[in-house]
Amino acid sequence: MIEANHIGVRKSGRWILRKAGVQVRAGELIALIGANGAGKSTLLKAVAGEITPDEGAVAINGRALAAWPGTDLAQVRGVLSQSVELPFSMPVLDLVEMGRYPYQGQEAAAHTKAIARNCLQQVGLQGYEERDVRTLSGGEQQRAQLARVLAQVHRDQPSQERFLLLDEPTASQDIAQKQQLLSLLRKLADEAGLGILTILHDLNLAMQYADRVVLLRGGHLLKSGPPETVLTPEGIAQGFGVKARVVHPPGEAHPHILTCPTAVGLFQNEETAIP
Amino acid sequence: MLTLLLAISALCALLIGAYSLPVQQVGLVMGEQLLGLEAGLPQTLSYLVWDIRLPRILLSVFVGGGLAIAGAAVQGLFRNPLADPALIGVTSGAMVFAVAGILFSASVLGVIGSWLGYATVTVMAFTGSLLTTFLVYWLASSKGYTSVVTMLLAGVAITALGGALTGLMTYFSDEDELRDITFWTLGSLGGANWQMLALLVPLVLLPAIILWRQSSQLDLLLLGEREAAYTGVNTQRTKWIVIGCAALIVGACVAVSGVIAFVALVVPHLVRLIQGPRHHSLLLGSALLGGLLMVWADTAARTLIAPAELPIGILTALLGAPFFIWLLLKTKRSL
Numbered sequence: 001m002i003e004a005n006h007i008g009v010r011k012s013g014r015w016i017l018r019k020a021g022v023q024v025r026a027g028e029l030i031a032l033i034g035a036n037g038a039g040k041s042t043l044l045k046a047v048a049g050e051i052t053p054d055e056g057a058v059a060i061n062g063r064a065l066a067a068w069p070g071t072d073l074a075q076v077r078g079v080l081s082q083s084v085e086l087p088f089s090m091p092v093l094d095l096v097e098m099g100r101y102p103y104q105g106q107e108a109a110a111h112t113k114a115i116a117r118n119c120l121q122q123v124g125l126q127g128y129e130e131r132d133v134r135t136l137s138g139g140e141q142q143r144a145q146l147a148r149v150l151a152q153v154h155r156d157q158p159s160q161e162r163f164l165l166l167d168e169p170t171a172s173q174d175i176a177q178k179q180q181l182l183s184l185l186r187k188l189a190d191e192a193g194l195g196i197l198t199i200l201h202d203l204n205l206a207m208q209y210a211d212r213v214v215l216l217r218g219g220h221l222l223k224s225g226p227p228e229t230v231l232t233p234e235g236i237a238q239g240f241g242v243k244a245r246v247v248h249p250p251g252e253a254h255p256h257i258l259t260c261p262t263a264v265g266l267f268q269n270e271e272t273a274i275p
Numbered sequence: 276m277l278t279l280l281l282a283i284s285a286l287c288a289l290l291i292g293a294y295s296l297p298v299q300q301v302g303l304v305m306g307e308q309l310l311g312l313e314a315g316l317p318q319t320l321s322y323l324v325w326d327i328r329l330p331r332i333l334l335s336v337f338v339g340g341g342l343a344i345a346g347a348a349v350q351g352l353f354r355n356p357l358a359d360p361a362l363i364g365v366t367s368g369a370m371v372f373a374v375a376g377i378l379f380s381a382s383v384l385g386v387i388g389s390w391l392g393y394a395t396v397t398v399m400a401f402t403g404s405l406l407t408t409f410l411v412y413w414l415a416s417s418k419g420y421t422s423v424v425t426m427l428l429a430g431v432a433i434t435a436l437g438g439a440l441t442g443l444m445t446y447f448s449d450e451d452e453l454r455d456i457t458f459w460t461l462g463s464l465g466g467a468n469w470q471m472l473a474l475l476v477p478l479v480l481l482p483a484i485i486l487w488r489q490s491s492q493l494d495l496l497l498l499g500e501r502e503a504a505y506t507g508v509n510t511q512r513t514k515w516i517v518i519g520c521a522a523l524i525v526g527a528c529v530a531v532s533g534v535i536a537f538v539a540l541v542v543p544h545l546v547r548l549i550q551g552p553r554h555h556s557l558l559l560g561s562a563l564l565g566g567l568l569m570v571w572a573d574t575a576a577r578t579l580i581a582p583a584e585l586p587i588g589i590l591t592a593l594l595g596a597p598f599f600i601w602l603l604l605k606t607k608r609s610l
């Protein structure tokens with residue numbers, strides 16, 4: 001389990017995150033949502049260990065983040081950043097294999113390759129093994145990186161709870177790929193028991209796939225709970241300053257969120273945008 | 276494959292020179308020296324092969340290989356194909372101290388100078404390269420974190436400062452000193468002997484092995500420091516190891532051979548084109564190819580205008596720069 005409580009992060013003397021927190025259990029898919037600048041990425045980075053919070057603490061499987069040796073931590077939690085650029089050309093399979101660094105010296109090269117191929121297949125990039133990463137489209141590159149992170153936390157016989165922390169994994173995917181990607185995450189949570197914390201911009205995807213939604217606003221935790229309880233017209237209005245309707249199309253398992261464009265108006269500055 | 280080519284090249288280089296030798300004679304000399312055979316060869320022949328050519332060829336192998344492996348590692352660390360160990364100030368530091376050594380070995384450094392004798396410049400250059408690198412590293416570090424970008428910027432600043440100091444000293448030097456300085460900055464492997472090799476080899480080989488053991492870490496650093504850390508790499512430690520080892524290698528090479536341009540930059544590029552950017556094969560390939568190219572470059576340097584000799588630094592830049600431009604044009608689209 002990931003426990004991040006009362007996280008506060010200060011940047012140049014100003015709090016950009018205060019009293020925010022999130023718990024991720026194994027097998028859970030949690031969507032982290034909020035307007036730009038609400039602190040989603042900061043919270044994710046604090047959970048990932050890239051930022052040491054000025055307040056509060058993060059623990060994974062009962063052990064404080066700082067107490068984890070680097071490669072041990074890497075075996076139980078993988079992080080996908082928003083965009084990763086490679087300075088040199090490299091075959092896709094090599095990139096994915098690099099995710100196995102924490103197991104270096106503990107497994108045969110052929111096994112590493114097999115895991116890498118399997119992860120590529122999961123993200124729909126089978127047949128891309130020998131392609132140069134830098135010739136892939138943005139969306140394909142992102143999925144290749146996801147495959148690398150999947151390889152990183154892959155275990156034949158998991159001995160510990162494992163987690164994925166993803167920053168906007170659907171950003172450069174088309175509408176079909178967004179659904180495929182979230183279905184994959186859902187499957188990883190349900191079948192492999194991974195605990196997944198992902199930043200999402202698309203509220204309908206959050207509604208459809210997440211077990212819980214964590215809504216941030218202005219660096220604070222606004223609401224958290226099952227999607228239907230957080231993604232209400234009031235929740236969306238408070239979180240994003242947008243008027244929205246939540247409708248229940250007949251025959252659909254999940255409600256749909258429709259935003260009303262006329263209610264938004266022009267860009268406003270920060271002070272007036274957040275009531 | 277490269278290893279074989281390197282061995283053959285080294286053998287060929289033994290035969291070629293201002294005074295070219297038949298293969299049997301060289302074989303006999305090697306037999307005499309290594310197996311203790313009594314071939315009854317003239318003293319001069321044995322001296323030429325064993326004490327002049329062989330150390331010089333081995334020196335080329337280690338200097339070329341060392342510069343190239345250091346270049347490959349530094350390019351990986353900086354995630355920049357244009358990076359060169361010279362960027363972190365190694366070369367300019369060596370230059371300042373070497374020039375100071377040439378100028379002051381008789382006066383200010385009198386005691387040390389007379390004790391070290393001919394090696395003063397070498398020791399000074401090595402010290403200078405290490406001191407400058409540590410200065411650059413220190414400038415780029417705060418609170419236990421070293422910024423790679425700041426390191427590049429500090430390196431550029433320190434290199435400029437080094438250039439100014441070198442220029443200043445050059446300006447105040449007399450005719451003989453000026454000649455020494457010029458030759459040192461143009462690079463030469465002419466001073467090779469077994470003692471020099473005995474000093475150089477461990478200073479190149481040990482750091483090279485340590486660098487090679489950081490291959491996987493360097494691979495992950497290609498994704499950026501953040502990604503590498505997420506995957507379990509101790510990035511601060513890797514930075515320190517790579518910079519330290521590169522400084523040792525390049526410092527030692529520059530100290531014995533002066534400034535040899537373009538090897539550290541071009542060789543890793545070539546190897547990357549052939550074998551891709553994974554460091555396990557890249558570092559090894561760079562070391563071998565660097566050694567190979569340097570053997571041929573030095574053979575050319577000592578034969579092209581024989582009996583005189585071309586400074587090897589001129590030759591590597593003369594050949595390396597157009598080649599690098601050709602490479603740029605050829606790969607323009609993929610860069």
